[in-house]
Amino acid sequence: MSNEEHYIPDSPYLTDNLKDHPEELSLLLSISGRKRYASGEFIYIQGEESKPYFYLIEEGKVKISLLGKDGSDKIIVIQENNTLFGYAAAFDGHPYFHTATAVEEKMLRVINVRDFLGLAEKHPKVSLLIIAAFARVTRMLVLQIEDFSFLDAEKRVAHMIYKLACEVGQKTAKGLLIEKKVTQEDIASLTGLSRVSVSLALNHFEDLEMLRKKRNMIEVRDMEKLKDLIGDI
Numbered sequence: 001m002s003n004e005e006h007y008i009p010d011s012p013y014l015t016d017n018l019k020d021h022p023e024e025l026s027l028l029l030s031i032s033g034r035k036r037y038a039s040g041e042f043i044y045i046q047g048e049e050s051k052p053y054f055y056l057i058e059e060g061k062v063k064i065s066l067l068g069k070d071g072s073d074k075i076i077v078i079q080e081n082n083t084l085f086g087y088a089a090a091f092d093g094h095p096y097f098h099t100a101t102a103v104e105e106k107m108l109r110v111i112n113v114r115d116f117l118g119l120a121e122k123h124p125k126v127s128l129l130i131i132a133a134f135a136r137v138t139r140m141l142v143l144q145i146e147d148f149s150f151l152d153a154e155k156r157v158a159h160m161i162y163k164l165a166c167e168v169g170q171k172t173a174k175g176l177l178i179e180k181k182v183t184q185e186d187i188a189s190l191t192g193l194s195r196v197s198v199s200l201a202l203n204h205f206e207d208l209e210m211l212r213k214k215r216n217m218i219e220v221r222d223m224e225k226l227k228d229l230i231g232d233i
Contacts (some may be wrong), residue, residue, distance in 0.1 A: 001178055002066055010139050010140045010143045010163060010209045011075045011127070011140070011163040011164055011166065011167035011168065011169050011183065012075070012076065012078060012127055012136075012140055012160075012163075012190050013077070013078050013079075013138070013167060013180060014040070014077055014079040014080065014083045015079075015080045015081065015082075015083065015167070015168060016080070016081055016082040016083065017082070017132060017133065017136050017183075018081050018082045018083065018084070018129055018132065018133075019082065020132075021125075021128055021129055021132065023125075024123070024125050024126045024128055024129050025082065025129065026118070026160065027119060027123055028056065028109075028111060028119070028126060028129055029056070029125050030114070030119075031107060031111060031115045031116065032056065032109035032110060032111045033109070033110045034107060034108070034109060034110070034112050034184050035107070035108050036105070036106070036107050036108075037060075037102040037105070037106055037108060038102060039102055039103065039104045039105050040101065040102060041101070041102045042099065042100070042101055042102075043055065043062065043086070043100040043102065043108070044086065044089075044095065044096045044099065044100050045096075045099050046066065046067050046096055046097060046098050047095055047096065048095060048096055048101045049095055049102065050089035050090060050092075050093060050094060050095055050096050050110060051090065051091075051152070052090060052108050052113045052114065053084055053086075053090055053113060054084060054085065054086040054087040054091075054111055054113070054116075055084065055086045055108045055109065055110060056082065056084050056099075056108065056111065056112075056198045057079055057080060057081055057082065057083055057085075057106060057108060057109075058081065058106075058107040058108060058109050059081060059106055059107045059108060060080075060081075060102065060103070060104050060105060060106020060108075061078060061079065061080050061102075061103040061104050061106060062077060062078070062079045062080075062085060062100055062101065062102060062103060062106065063077075063078050063079075063100070063101045063102075063103050064076045064078075064098050064099070064100055065098060065099050065101065065189070066076045066098055066099070067099055072157070073189060074097060074189055074192070075104040075142065075186060075189040075190050076091060076141070077137065078103065078180075078182070078186070080188070083133070084129065084130070084133040085100060085133075085135060086100060087130055087134075088134075093111060102132075103138055106152075114233040116130075118168070135209060138198055142182065144190075147160075147191070148192055149157055151193075151230075153193050153197045153201065154201045154229075155206065155229065155230055155231070156191040156192070156193060157191060157193070157201035157202065158201070158205065158226055158229045158230050159206075159230050160187055160190055160191050160210065161187075161205070161218060161226065162220075162226050162227060162230060164178045164182060164218075164222070165178055165179070165218075165220040165223065165226075168180050169220060174212075174219060174221055175211075175219050175220045175221040175222070175223070176218070176219070176220045176223065177214075177217060177218075177220075178180075178217060178218045178219070179217045180217075181216040181217065182216070182218075183216050184198050184199055184202065204216070205226070205229075208225065209221055209222065209225075210222045210225045210226050210229075211226070214228060
């Protein structure tokens with residue numbers, strides 16, 4: 001059985017997690033409006049009053065992060081097409097507890113909560129979209145906490161690379177290429193480590209011939225070695 005067959009989706013890089021619900025997704029799009037954001041533009045900011053609507057990414061990329069009092073930025077998740085965000089605060093009405101930023105120019109679909117609830121009354125299965133989004137992000141966050149609690153720095157980096165390779169890796173002649181331009185700074189933020197710690201770990205993995213760095217891309221050469229390094233988690 002391959003690594004991918006053992007893998008439970010928990011990568012912090014979300015792509016098209018609504019593809020299993022095409023009919024419901026189509027209904028959701030029917031009640032949405034469009035709004036374009038420029039690269040680097042805030043969609044909403046941690047602590048500000050929430051709005052009664054949430055978002056679906058039609059094109060582009062969004063970074064969800066926590067902002068520290070010292071100005072530090074802890075990435076929670078990076079999202080791409082056909083993924084939802086902003087729904088928790090939209091439904092509970094409390095201030096946003098994280099910040100959403102456009103990583104690149106993108107087009108969003110904006111869905112009003114009232115319109116969504118009206119649609120759900122007529123088509124109850126459309127609620128599966130929100131349930132699926134909550135379930136996926138909850139799983140990812142709990143497993144991130146597990147990594148922070150029980151893995152040392154090198155294993156955290158190895159596990160992050162493994163998850164990214166499983167979910168967004170593209171097969172090459174020599175392995176799996178993570179070509180999503182996830183930088184060392186991104187990996188450091190996702191794993192709660194310094195950039196230096198991430199760089200040292202990646203250099204070590206490269207010396208062991210587990211992977212090869214290519215600018216802002218990483219090609220995993222030996223998934224089994226990477227998995228063995230992580231151990232049973």
